[in-house]
Amino acid sequence: MAASMAGGFPVFLRMVAEGKVLSSKDAESAFEAIMGGDVSEVQLAAFLTALHVRGETPEELLGAVRAVRRHMLKLSHVPPHAIDVCGTGGDGLKTLNVSTATAFVLAGLGVDVAKHGGRALSSRTGATDVLEALGIPADGNIEKQEERLLTQHLAFLAAPLHHPAMKVAGSVRKALGFRTLFNLLGPLCNPAGVRRQLVGVFSSQWCAPVARVLGELGGVSCWAVQGETDEGPIDELTLAGPTKITAWEKGKLLQLDITPEMAGLPSMPVSELRGGDAVENAQCMKALFEGEKGCYRDTVLLNAAVALHVAGRGSILTEGRVSSQALKENLAMAMHSLESGLALGALTQAQRGVSPLSSGDAALPILS
Missing domain, CATH: 1.20.970.10 (Transferase, Pyrimidine Nucleoside Phosphorylase; Chain C)
Structure with a gap:
């Protein structure tokens, strides 16, 4: 070199x-x-x-x-339109697990989700932590992960099991206690090789580089988002202010903005999304799937609505801009997953770990 x-x-x-x-x-x-x-x-x-x-x-x-x-240890058999939804962490806001909840909402609609995540290092509760609290332990068996992705539309890819070479970095990152380049690397190194990603980043300055890197390495639809809140930036779409987005679409970068009002959602302070330890966050996620309303629900719905576009299941772009009407239509699809029990069903199947989902007619057609 x-x-x-x-x-x-x-x-x-x-x-x-x-x-x-x-x-x-x-x-x-x-x-x-x-x-x-x-x-x-x-x-x-x-x-x-x-x-x-x-x-x-x-x-x-x-x-x-x-x-x-x-x-990294890669999956070989992956549906072509599989998506990942994850955040970089490092924003310091200690919120509830949004991208993990979003993954269940999407899977309930038949969207194939290869959810990459890890334990908390520079944040309080990572995806792997909350999944274990939900009774879904990390599993490094690649064949089982491929089977779950194909039959249940959802596989959780715990970063330590797929990136054994990063082992030394884990202890260093935890000791340092602040975000590092590894916060960006994780979301850009999905073991399933997905070409569609919704990535939350801790700073708007990284939206364009993250989207461009994913695009240059083979991405089809890759959105890097950073929300602006009353307490600073957050690594997901937010209800606390506008979300800045750089989207890689059809080989080009687009600069976009989304506000909660565009989706017909109320604005809420990020303090309403504050989480706790893994057990508390898991309880909040289960309550969400059982019908609890509020900031957590609406934040997950907003992220799922955008993720549906990225997955090719409902375009929200018109002439290079986000269509408020199309965004609301995607939000309605995400709401159906929650209100019909499909998202809860996805959680239940993940906890059982074997049986395929019975989402059947709920699976959405691929549009692009």
Whole structure:
């Protein structure tokens, strides 16, 4: 790869410590060394901290993604329109698990969801934590994951089981306690190789780079979103303010905005979405699927409405803009999943782990 690799990882560490920017090839080489186990925890902590302080670049992200994808344990048999919905974490708002709940809403409608996620590192409760509290343990059996995706429309891909090379990064990230480049890497390295993704990011400056990287690496419809709340940015669509979006659609980047009012939803402060530990968040999610209304429900509905577009199940774009009417129609589909019990059924089947969903006629046609 890059000539500077001749000096090994210390060369890259020295470069970022001096405030220099790595090319995508240098970043790929640096992360290849990390994934290969050639970097100590002390070196990795220094490297990630230097990147964080200076500010990571899109080229560094692209190189890192290429290296990490080479080392992940992949699924082979994946429906072509499978989608992932996940967030980067790192926003510090300690909210309820939105993307995980959204995955159940989508699966209830027959949308194939390869949900990637991990434990809490820079946040309080990760997807894997809340799933375990719901009685859905992490499972690294790839054949079973493929079967669940094909029969139940939903597979949970726990990051530690598919990214064993990242093991050293987990303890370092937890010790550092702030968001790092790995917050961005996880959502961009889905083990199912999905080409449709709704990714929440912790800062609007990363919306365009994330969408572009996903598109350049084969994405079909990839939306990077960051909500603006009364307490700062959030890594999902929000009711607390406008959501800034960069969407990769048909090989082009679109800059979009969505407000709760466009979907016919009331504006609510992010404090209404505050979560707790894994057990508390799991109880709130179950209550959501059993009919509880409020900010959590409406936030999940908004995210699911946009995810339906990304999955090709209901376009919300007209001449490069979000159609309020189409967004409301998608929201109605998501609401049907909740009110009919389909989302709860998806949860129940995931807890059983074997039987296919009986969503039958609820499965939506693929439009694009």
